[in-house]
Amino acid sequence: MKKLILLLIMLISVSAFSQDEGRRMGNRANRSPEEMANFASDRMTKMLDLNETQQEQVKSFYLERAEEMQKMRKENSGNLSREDRRKIMQEAALAEDEEMQKILTEEQYQKWQKSREERRRNWQDGNRRRN
Numbered sequence: 377m378k379k380l381i382l383l384l385i386m387l388i389s390v391s392a393f394s395q396d397e398g399r400r401m402g403n404r405a406n407r408s409p410e411e412m413a414n415f416a417s418d419r420m421t422k423m424l425d426l427n428e429t430q431q432e433q434v435k436s437f438y439l440e441r442a443e444e445m446q447k448m449r450k451e452n453s454g455n456l457s458r459e460d461r462r463k464i465m466q467e468a469a470l471a472e473d474e475e476m477q478k479i480l481t482e483e484q485y486q487k488w489q490k491s492r493e494e495r496r497r498n499w500q501d502g503n504r505r506r507n
Contacts, residue, residue: 409442423491424484433479441468 407415417435420426426434448464456464476488 409439409446412442413439420488424480424487426480426484430479430484434476437472437475437479441472 413435416438417426417431420434421431424430445468477485480488
């Protein structure tokens with residue numbers, strides 16, 4: 377009886393974990409460009425204490441970027457090589473960097489760069505653990 381209960385608990389916990397992971401990934405993939413832009417501008421506002429003008433500029437930049445990426449995904453679904461995707465992402469990162477330099481103050485920009493690098497490192501560490 378104890379073994380059966382233990383087995384049920386293990387199955388339920390594994391099932392719950394896998395469903396939670398699916399929801400997180402699905403939510404990100406199913407977000408509209410407006411939701412993505414709102415999320416990014418809200419996160420940056422909290423992190424960098426943006427004024428209203430900066431908030432609007434950041435939001436419009438991320439909205440435009442999200443719409444472009446969504447369009448690109450639809451047009452090229454699975455047709456791009458790894459190298460092409462890497463090149464596109466590098467170009468997007470450079471454009472983002474240039475735009476943030478225009479919008480943010482020097483202090484905000486430095487803080488944003490540090491945060492961006494930390495997120496990138498965390499993402500890479502997470503990918504290494506999964507592989």
